[in-house]
Amino acid sequence: MSGHRVIITQRFFHQGAIDYLRQHGCEPHIAPLPTGQADGKLSHDHLCDLLAGAKGWVVGHARVTEALITALPDLEVISRRGVGYDRVDTAAAARHGRVVCIASGGNDASVADHAIAMMLALGRRFRESQRNMAGGDWSILQGHDLYGKTVGIVGLGRIGQSLVKRLSGFDARIFTPAGWCDAGYARAHNIECVEMDTLLAESDYISLHAPLTDETRFLIDEKALRRMKESACLINTARGGLVDDRALLAALKSGQIAGAGLDTFVSEGDPTYADVSKELIALDNVIASPHAAASSVEGLERTNMIAARCVVDVLEGRTPPAECVVADGRTNAPYRAQTT
Structure with a gap:
């Protein structure tokens, strides 16, 4: 693996996780977000522009629709820095051969x-x-x-x-x-x-x-x-x-x-x-509080690293830990329900 583009549409993605991605041949890019705005407010077209050519995506609360997945043919792994995935069309991701992960255990x-x-x-x-x-x-x-x-x-x-x-x-x-x-x-x-x-x-x-x-x-x-x-x-x-x-x-x-x-x-x-x-x-x-329960310094560092490891695992041809995988289109494995 060499130079795989990984887009991070999250704030507070700490240096340790960025370094981990780079050490494993990725090119991480933190997307500029408007002040006070999370990725959940980004439009389909804006996301398409940000993610063009990306192999991996560390996502927050953006809606990951089938239309978006279809528009991003290079994207192999969608890694949530969090545990909920109700905004991700996991069935569509599996149908299109993508992997969807969550940062299970990071913010409990x-x-x-x-x-x-x-x-x-x-x-x-x-x-x-x-x-x-x-x-x-x-x-x-x-x-x-x-x-x-x-x-x-x-x-x-x-x-x-x-x-x-x-x-x-x-x-x-x-x-x-x-x-x-x-x-x-x-x-x-x-x-x-x-x-x-x-x-x-x-x-x-x-x-x-x-x-x-x-x-x-x-x-x-x-x-x-x-x-x-x-x-x-x-x-x-x-x-x-x-x-x-x-x-x-x-x-x-x-x-x-x-x-x-x-x-x-x-x-x-x-x-x-x-x-x-x-x-x-x-x-x-x-x-x-503004959906900030998981956003302690320590909690974000843990979830950042889990999300980064999931991206690297997929791009290096491995399967991330079972508790982190909610859809894996490479094997047509069914996705499972996850409680928070």
Whole structure:
């Protein structure tokens, strides 16, 4: 392999991963992105121009459609710096002989840490307290401990399991939906497999770590929010489409639930929800971040290296680790489902 062009449409791609690609005969190029804009906003034509002649692509949130794949005949491997791949047409990639990889195992700790941080910030009312202090009001707002609370985790993939480890230090009672439950893992970690109605009704915090599919879209809708306790908080560090943000906004404004920690929003994929996102972010009982849960320095370095290694493996004729491969058109191997 010599001089294979690899395009990186991501910020914060660290020098170690760039060096790794170069050491293995690749020519990495970091695409210039407009200030404040991720690759998910790039048009089909813009992506075609950036990726012309590329053998490898390290991608963030761009939509990888069949039309795009067809327009890039030289592209052999699409490597996501992340674990979700709902924006990649994996079936089309397999049909066209391409390989699609994810950075499995790279950001589990970072996202789980972020979810815990959101729970603590909401429970102890950090946002409200600092706003009040900035205005000269130093009166104490009573908050709530995470210690001893009931946490419903929807999705026990790598990130969900990392969250379980952290919650053990808070002596939390953990629920997971019975239909999603690995009984052996649950027994080993004192997790209770319950009906979704029970999880919604009894959890103090509900943390979402599920993939976005037709079945999980708007999993948390108006009906689900009505089942939650008024003192409960919802955490979403997975995918925006798991939650009906309009219903969530109404629930938060009416006091139907106590708060929400949101790292991702429906508006990321549907601009008609932009005003809803703005209203959510402005609420005192919302802790928000711009899809940044995985973006710690350490987490990005880990996922950068996994993404780079997957590119090199494919271009050198090898198969990346099984947990990283979601489509492999070289062998017509079926792609598999991946939870976050």
